[in-house]
Amino acid sequence: MDGKAILWAPWRMQYVTGAKPTGCFLCEKHQDSNDAENYVVSRGVRCYVILNLFPYNPGHVMIVPYEHLPSVGDLDEETLAEMMILVSRCVKLLQKTMSPSGFNVGMNIGRVAGAGVAEHVHAHVVPRWEGDANFMPVVGSTKVLPEELRSTYDRLRKAWSSPDGK
DSSP states (O other), X not given: OTTOOOOOOHHHHHHHHSOOOSSOHHHHHHHSSOHHHHTEEEEOSSEXXXXXXXXXXXXXXXXXXXXXXXXXXXXXXXXXXXXXXXXXXXXXXXXXXXXXXXXXXXXXXXXXXXXXXXXXXXEEEEEEOTTOSOSHHHHSSOOOOSSOHHHHHHHXXXXXXXXXXX
């Protein structure tokens, strides 16, 4: 193999080659009551928190309004307020459970801005650690995630439900 290591990252191939949903998977996930199977961490009145199935880093969550709208500018003030409260709660929860060095928080509005699901606005909270952007994505076209998605879900779900967030 010419001295090159092979890193097995099966979840990425599923994303790249897998069938793309015909409907809005963000709407489907909140309509399905099986939160553990769908990695829904918490449900609010107007929004819910879900793990990203193809995360940039462990703990990468999305805050998703139940209402199917394409832009943050289309949301009412109550939904916007709940989204920001959930962003704040996710940051605090991830700090307590995963101890990241920082966070990326944001929204990609429109396909040209990088939105993978342009028709249903949502916010991303991505924990970051010193050195988490190493040579692998550049040289090996591979992202290394040190924790399996189910383990991350179980940890966050348990902490979300506990009074002290741990």
